[in-house]
Amino acid sequence: GEDVEQSLFLSVREGDSSVINCTYTDSSSTYLYWYKQEPGAGLQLLTYIFSNMDMKQDQRLTVLLNKKDKHLSLRIADTQTGDSAIYFCAPQTAGNQFYFGTGTSLTVIP
């Protein structure tokens, strides 16, 4: 399977930008997803990027992909308290498998 690594914790002040980073190992990953998990809840798809793109913007979310370094990041602009959650990076392999990172717990301080 694919190894997906993320920092475990991130704290930001409300209104600041958050940047959550992810590294992966499978260079054949086709699509790369970001999922959000609020406490006690399931996994909610936030956004994704195709592997031939460098950047994708979706309202407050910006995804950056460095395919050479196998590095993915999620930037949340104007972070709100409602953004507090665990964020999972999930590359999709060419074999249509999805592997999840360790998750980054984002805490937004009012």
Next chain:
Amino acid sequence: EPEVTQTPSHQVTQMGQEVILRCVPISNHLYFYWYRQILGQKVEFLVSFYNNEISEKSEIFDDQFSVERPDGSNFTLKIRSTKLEDSAMYFCASTGQGGGEKLFFGSGTQLSVL
């Protein structure tokens, strides 16, 4: 928006008992998955299922586990003889053709093995 439905939401069982977790994937989807998340830990892949057979499974998915699509709508995960360490949240997921199609998750079944 279409939903993946999982039942029950909570399941409590005694060690050594068999449990069946049920899932109804989105109706036109073709790929089905089970993941689990032990409290406070990462989401772990268990198994994927396509064209009525297992397409990939992880080391966790040993002989105690099995999956089945008994009819056109349900997708089940059976644990034959549960162990304490099987206690986790089990998520079912499905997707259509893959490749940019969303992986839709159910809300999970919390399994507690006593």
